[in-house]
Every structure is written in structure tokens, then in C-alpha cells.
Amino acid sequence: MKTEIIKVDISKPNWDKQLEYAAQVLRDGGLVAFPTETVYGLGANALDQAAVEGIYRAKGRPSDNPLIVHIAETSTLKELTSSIPGAAAKLMEACWPGPLTLLMPKSDKIPAIVTAGLDTVGIRMPSNPIALELIRKSGIPVAAPSANSSGRPSPTLAKHVIEDLSGKVDVIIDGGHTKVGVESTVLDITVEPPMILRPGGVTFEKLTRLLGEVRFDPAISSEVKTSAPPRAPGMKYRHYAPRAMMLLIQGEPEPVADEIGRRAELYNHDGTNVGILVTDETAALYEPVLHAYCKFISLGSRRNPESLATNLFKCLRDFDENNVGVILAEAPETAGIGQAVMNRMLKAAGGNIIKV
Numbered sequence: 001m002k003t004e005i006i007k008v009d010i011s012k013p014n015w016d017k018q019l020e021y022a023a024q025v026l027r028d029g030g031l032v033a034f035p036t037e038t039v040y041g042l043g044a045n046a047l048d049q050a051a052v053e054g055i056y057r058a059k060g061r062p063s064d065n066p067l068i069v070h071i072a073e074t075s076t077l078k079e080l081t082s083s084i085p086g087a088a089a090k091l092m093e094a095c096w097p098g099p100l101t102l103l104m105p106k107s108d109k110i111p112a113i114v115t116a117g118l119d120t121v122g123i124r125m126p127s128n129p130i131a132l133e134l135i136r137k138s139g140i141p142v143a144a145p146s147a148n149s150s151g152r153p154s155p156t157l158a159k160h161v162i163e164d165l166s167g168k169v170d171v172i173i174d175g176g177h178t179k180v181g182v183e184s185t186v187l188d189i190t191v192e193p194p195m196i197l198r199p200g201g202v203t204f205e206k207l208t209r210l211l212g213e214v215r216f217d218p219a220i221s222s223e224v225k226t227s228a229p230p231r232a233p234g235m236k237y238r239h240y241a242p243r244a245m246m247l248l249i250q251g252e253p254e255p256v257a258d259e260i261g262r263r264a265e266l267y268n269h270d271g272t273n274v275g276i277l278v279t280d281e282t283a284a285l286y287e288p289v290l291h292a293y294c295k296f297i298s299l300g301s302r303r304n305p306e307s308l309a310t311n312l313f314k315c316l317r318d319f320d321e322n323n324v325g326v327i328l329a330e331a332p333e334t335a336g337i338g339q340a341v342m343n344r345m346l347k348a349a350g351g352n353i354i355k356v
């Protein structure tokens with residue numbers, strides 16, 4: 001399949017005209033990758049079973065992992081759901097358009113393949129203007145997982161989508177880098193109190209302020225180990241994974257730097273290329289000699305936790321580009337958006353974490 005790449009710059013006049021072709025491709029049952037404010041998504045007509053099958057095929061995605069349906073107007077909700085839970089109105093008012101996916105009882109109009117046979121459907125209204133305008137122009141609800149090959153770090157640049165999906169999708173819209181950098185928060189509002197199934201762009205703190213009580217699926221909490229499978233099927237897979245093995249080190253900055261330095265020497269001694277994921281504030285804690293033989297990448301500034309989320313997936317892919325064999329990473333603080341960053345890093349590391 002030939003993949004058409006369309007660059008869209010929203011600062012240019014008539015930028016929306018460039019989306020007409022992609023909207024037509026979606027209506028015709030094709031696959032279009034597009035930027036959202038979180039990560040790039042791989043979209044297809046959510047009401048067309050054959051089109052949605054194409055998403056699973058292009059990504060190599062397990063068929064038991066449901067997709068999020070993206071909409072541009074709240075009026076679309078009526079045809080997608082069999083009822084709208086009470087908590088929805090307040091959440092949509094405060095967080096849409098934006099990085100919050102709400103699970104609601106699905107209507108019969110949505111093919112079972114979209115929800116992997118579940119009776120709830122995840123719905124979100126993205127805030128990226130290109131995403132919104134594409135959905136509006138297509139006139140259909142758009143099913144879209146992150147636009148990476150299954151298991152790889154999610155794409156935050158069109159370049160990442162091209163790496164994973166070129167030749168497998170009809171169109172890739174290049175809208176520059178995505179802002180939030182981690183995916184939407186998945187919130188189940190069919191239960192009381194609502195439950196976070198995946199931490200993401202809308203923080204636990206914000207949801208608690210809005211709703212009073214919010215629970216967190218214990219199976220995906222970084223602190224509690226349980227045997228129950230996570231309620232969001234996608235959370236059980238190794239995910240976001242760079243090719244390199246990854247290890248997280250958690251603790252105060254100095255002991256973390258000491259531990260990473262010690263391990264870096266051991267790996268280097270074995271002839272492994274070592275990558276070290278630091279922050280702007282901690283890079284100087286490492287011996288100059290380490291800087292000489294390891295690949296250092298800064299995730300961003302600890303003073304701006306949003307920047308850590310924005311850069312995470314790109315940093316993981318950058319290590320791969322540098323043929324790093326092992327990534328030693330400082331674990332982030334877990335307040336606010338840090339909870340989502342920690343969740344993604346833990347998954348990328350296959351749960352390998354050491355506390356010092």
C-alpha cells in the first residue's frame with residue numbers, strides 16, 4: 001500500500017482544506033494516522049467493521065484490546081451509547097475536548113470488534129485542532145488507538161508513525177509534535193465511584209476535585225502488586241517498549257545517580273552500549289567519564305513535569321536510534337502528570353524497578 005504523507009500547518013491560512021482528502025479516505029473505509037494532543041492516533045470509521053479490522057492488522061494489535069472512539073461533537077454520544085452515566089456531563093464540561101476517555105455502555109451501532117466484545121465503549125473528544133477538524137469533516141466517529149506498531153513506544157512525531165506504519169496505512173497527517181506526550185486518562189464512569197483504568201493526560205488530582213471520590217484500578221498502580229488482571233485489557237501487555245532493556249531506579253537524586261553510575265560501569269565492562277535517562281537538574285550528578293562513554297538523554301526539567309510527559313516516548317525511540325542495549329532511567333516523581341509518566345516508564349521497563 002502506498003502511504004500518502006500530508007503536512008498540515010495550522011498557522012497557514014486554509015489549513016483545514018488539506019484535511020478533505022483524509023476525511024474522504026476515512027469515509028471510504030481507509031486508515032488515516034493523525035496527531036492528537038496526546039499522541040498520534042491511527043483512525044478508521046468506528047461504525048465499519050472491515051475498516052476497524054484494518055487497524056488491528058496494521059498495528060499487529062491483539063484482538064482482545066478495545067479501541068477508543070473519537071468524536072468532535074457531544075451530540076454524537078447518543079448514537080454510540082445505550083445510556084449516558086450521571087458523571088459524564090460534569091466531566092465532559094470540564095475536560096473535553098481533551099485527554100480524557102470515558103467508558104460508557106455501548107450501543108448496538110458499534111461493531112463488537114471496536115470494544116473487543118466488551119459492553120462498554122471508550123469515547124473521547126480530542127483537543128488537537130487537526131484531529132477535531134478531521135473528525136468533523138469526515139462526519140463519522142473515528143476509532144483510533146495510538147499509531148505505533150503494537151508494543152512500541154507511542155508516536156509523538158509523524159516520523160515515529162512513518163517508522164512503524166509506512167506502507168500499512170493510507171494517509172499519515174504530519175501535524176508536528178504532540179503536546180501532552182502521554183495518552184488520555186481512561187476513566188470508567190459505569191461504576192461508582194468512577195475508576196481510573198489508565199492514568200494519563202487528565203490527572204487523578206483533577207478528577208478527584210471534580211468528582212469527590214475516584215478509585216484507581218489496583219492492578220495498574222505502581223505501588224500495589226495484585227494478581228487481578230487490569231480492567232483496561234491493553235494495560236496487561238508489555239508496552240511502550242524500546243528495543244533496549246530498561247531498568248528504573250527510584251529514590252533521591254544522589255543515591256539514584258550513584259546506583260546508575262555503578263550499574264553503567266558493569267554493563268559497559270560487558271561491552272553493552274549504555275543509555276542513561278536523566279533530567280536537566282540531575283545530569284551534572286554523574287561523573288564526567290560516564291558522560292564520555294554512555295548516551296545521556298534528558299527527559300526535561302523536574303520543575304516542569306509536563307515536559308517529562310511530552311518528551312518520554314521520543315526519548316525512548318532516540319535511545320533505540322543510538323543502538324543502546326540497556327537504558328538506566330531515573331524514576332520520576334508520581335504527583336500530577338508524573339503518575340502517567342511513571343506508569344508508562346514502568347511498562348517500558350517491563351516492571352523492572354530498583355529502589356535505593
Ligand code: TXA
Nearest residue numbers: 038040041066120121122145146183184232233234235
Ligand atoms: O490518548 C489516547 O487515548 C490515544 C489517542 C490516539 O487518542 N489513544 C490510545 O489508544 O492511547 P490505545 O488503543 O493505544 O489505548 C487505549 C486503552 C487500552 O489500554 C485499552 O485496553 C483501553 O484504553 N480501553 C479502550 N476501551 C476500553 C473499554 N471499553 N474497557 C476497558 N478499557 C478500554
Ligand code: MG
Nearest residue numbers: 145146147154
Ligand atoms: Mg497504545
